[in-house]
Amino acid sequence: MNLRHSAHRKTPPKGGSSISDAEAPFCAVIGAGPAGLFAADALARAGARVVIYEHKASPARKFLMAGRGGLNITHSEGLERFISRYGAAAARIAPYIRAWPPQALRDFCAELGETTFVGSSGRVFPASFKASPLLRAKRLGEYLAQKNRCELRSDARLMEKHFGAWEGRAWDDITRSEIDAWAADVSGYAPPGGESAQQLMQRVQIFLRDVAQLPQQNIALVAHGGSIRALLAQIGNVPLAETLSWEMGYGAVIGVRNLSAQK
Numbered sequence: 001m002n003l004r005h006s007a008h009r010k011t012p013p014k015g016g017s018s019i020s021d022a023e024a025p026f027c028a029v030i031g032a033g034p035a036g037l038f039a040a041d042a043l044a045r046a047g048a049r050v051v052i053y054e055h056k057a058s059p060a061r062k063f064l065m066a067g068r069g070g071l072n073i074t075h076s077e078g079l080e081r082f083i084s085r086y087g088a089a090a091a092r093i094a095p096y097i098r099a100w101p102p103q104a105l106r107d108f109c110a111e112l113g114e115t116t117f118v119g120s121s122g123r124v125f126p127a128s129f130k131a132s133p134l135l136r137a138k139r140l141g142e143y144l145a146q147k148n149r150c151e152l153r154s155d156a157r158l159m160e161k162h163f164g165a166w167e168g169r170a171w172d173d174i175t176r177s178e179i180d181a182w183a184a185d186v187s188g189y190a191p192p193g194g195e196s197a198q199q200l201m202q203r204v205q206i207f208l209r210d211v212a213q214l215p216q217q218n219i220a221l222v223a224h225g226g227s228i229r230a231l232l233a234q235i236g237n238v239p240l241a242e243t244l245s246w247e248m249g250y251g252a253v254i255g256v257r258n259l260s261a262q263k
């Protein structure tokens with residue numbers, strides 16, 4: 001491939017010049033699955049103009065499906081053992097894995113605003129445990145920003161509450177003692193490897209404090225149910241538990257007006 005910019009460039013060219021630069025090489029990527037999306041991202045970062053062709057109605061369908069049961073993205077075991085898992089294909093695959101080892105994938109997820117954690121089996125999962133929030137909030141944010149010609153920022157402090165080992169499990173699978181401990185301290189209890197409601201409230205509070213410093217008058221926040229309730233609890237100065245009874249439809253748009261500021 002004859003890319004004008006180095007393919008190893010880590011950051012996108014400044015000012016999106018790759019898109020408008022008619023001299024940049026044009027690349028077509030067929031298929032908007034994880035492989036195609038990642039290839040498109042790498043090509044765009046390297047300065048190419050990229051168009052992704054997908055024949056289904058929306059991108060990354062299988063990936064979103066994979067997230068339903070808890071997405072295992074890589075493994076924390078030593079690199080040599082990890083490579084040996086590829087069996088007969090190990091020798092062929094090894095150079096690619098060495099060039100982009102499991103930690104690079106975890107760093108990439110962090111760059112997207114999705115931290116990862118090592119489960120008890122050594123497998124690595126996104127902190128929110130499901131693939132769908134990773135893409136859904138990002139895609140909606142991108143769509144809104146493009147439609148309204150406004151700046152898009154992602155902020156990990158608005159991630160959904162991290163339920164740790166409870167993620168993706170049915171209530172019946174969680175031990176009685178853990179549920180009792182949670183019931184005894186709903187705001188302070190953190191499921192194993194996860195966070196408490198208090199911790200969620202704290203990060204949302206710091207986020208809101210920073211947002212209040214911004215010069216922009218109108219700000220749209222795209223977030224998940226738990227984070228939205230935490231935002232509303234902070235803004236309305238009510239306990240988080242009180243917001244649990246508030247009706248909030250799937251895909252709801254919630255407007256917040258600061259009446260005291262208008263007086």
Ligand SMILES: Cc1cc2nc3c(=O)[nH]c(=O)nc-3n(C[C@H](O)[C@H](O)[C@H](O)COP(=O)(O)OP(=O)(O)OC[C@H]3O[C@@H](n4cnc5c(N)ncnc54)[C@H](O)[C@@H]3O)c2cc1C
Nearest residue numbers: 030031032033034035036053054055056062063066071072
């Ligand atoms: C239930 C389930 C659970 C899973 N769990 C995990 C997991 O925990 N961890 C994990 O790593 N993996 C998991 N996987 C596997 C993972 O989803 C796949 O490995 C991954 O999606 C493969 O990505 P891909 O880009 O190679 O292919 P795909 O995801 O199949 O994407 C290919 C894309 O190309 C499009 N396409 C094909 N032909 C054309 C064409 N001619 N023109 C235009 N578009 C075309 C397709 O519509 C599709 O969107 C799971 C999969 C399933 C189904």
